[in-house]
Amino acid sequence: MGFDVTTILSEGVLKALRTAGLPEPGAVTWEVPREAEHGDYATNLAMLMARAVKQSPRRVAEAIRDHLPPIEVVERVEVAGPGFLNVFLTLGWRREALREVLTAGEGYGRSHLGQGRLVQVEFVSANPTGPLVIVNARAAAVGDALVRILRAVGFDARGEYYINDAGNQFLNLARAMECRLRQALGEVAPLPEGAYPGEYVIDLAKAYLDLHGADVAKLPEGERLDRLGQFAVERIVAEQRELLRQYGVEYDVWFSERTLRDSGATDEAIRLLRERGQAFDAEGAIWFRATAFGDDKDRVLVKSDGEVTYFVPDIAYHLDKFRRGFVKVIDLWGPDHHGYAPRMKAAMRALGHPEDALEILIVQIVRLLRSGELVKMSKRRGEFTAMAELLEEVGRDAARFTFLTRRHDSPLDFDLDLVTRQTSENPVYYVQYAHARVASIFDFVRERGLSEPDWERVDLSPLALPEELDLIKRLLQFPSLLEAAARTYEPHRVAYYLQELAAAFHPYYNRHRVVSDDRALTAARLALVRGVGIVLRNGLGLLGVSAPEKM
């Protein structure tokens, strides 16, 4: 971005400390105060230093203020409260900052925090044993927004979906397929223990028969199950993929567990742990020394019957991620797996990856309500509520935005009636309406035969109302807000910010006319309104929610 005031301010403060004979800190941090009376930027530096220099915080702050060299954009500096240093910038500075929003346009908010570093976000990764459900929709909303936000702040972020097309879950699906196939051929075949009861498997079996006939029944069991299972997985994954695409989620990589196993990566994972002395034999099994890396107990890698546990391909998979060059791997898991996180992190540490290279985020459950009453979601009885139905009922924008109005690790009540209602009760329309209003103002300008001002040259000095200066201030907070959302992996901050921006814009619109006979004032206000529109659009885009011109 153009001129970054905080670095200029920091330099000034450091210079002041030097001339005042005070020690220099490693860094000066600036925050944007909540209250306008507290200035544009504030630092708590004096309070942090007070103890070390044995002076009262206010005295330190006063010393800094008195020795501060003149800075062009600084109107005045105040010492306030227990020792805050409040900096008030000139109105000219703030207005010129608005111009930066306008010239940056759809690039406004982007930064280079990530320095192009490669990070991965793996999310949803549902078992390919049936349709996606509501929690998957939540994970998809969070994961996809995270990818978009990380990209905006300069990371090379990739979204990935892990397909569990091997192992026991796969076998259970294959057995269900086999049974349904027999039933379709008229045999009396009971569903085996553990096989998936879902009715969709009946349709899949019929589809297989239509395409490939019944010859598969003559194959040996292993090959037979393999073929049927793979057919089912391909169909189910294709459906999941299409549904996610409609939801606005495009993955960079769909990663197959089967290919991982076939490549010998699982054996290699065990070998690497052995080489590092972190695997040992006991009671006829092979164990990972997880307790050496913070886990509660050691974990079995290979069972005494010779089969690997689920843990091993998972280790191999994560190892593969790091081999592909990711400096940061972020996994979104369901709450039922949170106990699994310590051993996964332990395994990565055992294999030489830094503690924080793997980040595991827990996406909490979604409780579905209708008119305030809980909708039961029982997978066993096959009456789970599918993601497809959710999209059909509430739509992509409302669904995504609603999922992003909570922290990802907080349980969420999703009230279908409330989310469907197109009123002020629903925050997504509140934000979108603000954007549509901006668009309609420019429609009005065009209808009048007026032309848009040249943003490079327009005189912004007519902007003087408190609401106008407040709106600019909010627009200027957008880039640092994105960085905070990226650093903490909390996309919901963007959703809240947008609601607050809309909540500042609507009253302004209601109280003051943008287009008037005063040409200079109109041009300046159009610039402000355009700025609001730009940030609303960019912000909604990062959440995967549309920014409509009309509603």
Added chain:
RNA sequence: GCGCCCAUAGCUCAGUUGGAUAGAGCGGCGGACUACGAAUCCGCAGGCCAGAGGUUCGAAUCCUCUUGGGCGCACCA
């Protein structure tokens, strides 16, 4: 029993590496459309931040304990 997460307005939740007077939506009550869109706006009411200690210039935020919830603790995935 051990571990993780949580407790903020009637309800659902925010609260910017610990910052100045704790916010929003919904719900409740009362108002505003002959000018750019009323899916909007204005006003009122609503709080012992579960409780008790501690850390310090300062705590909803960090530490300890208590109470009350959710989840996890397999040679399952």
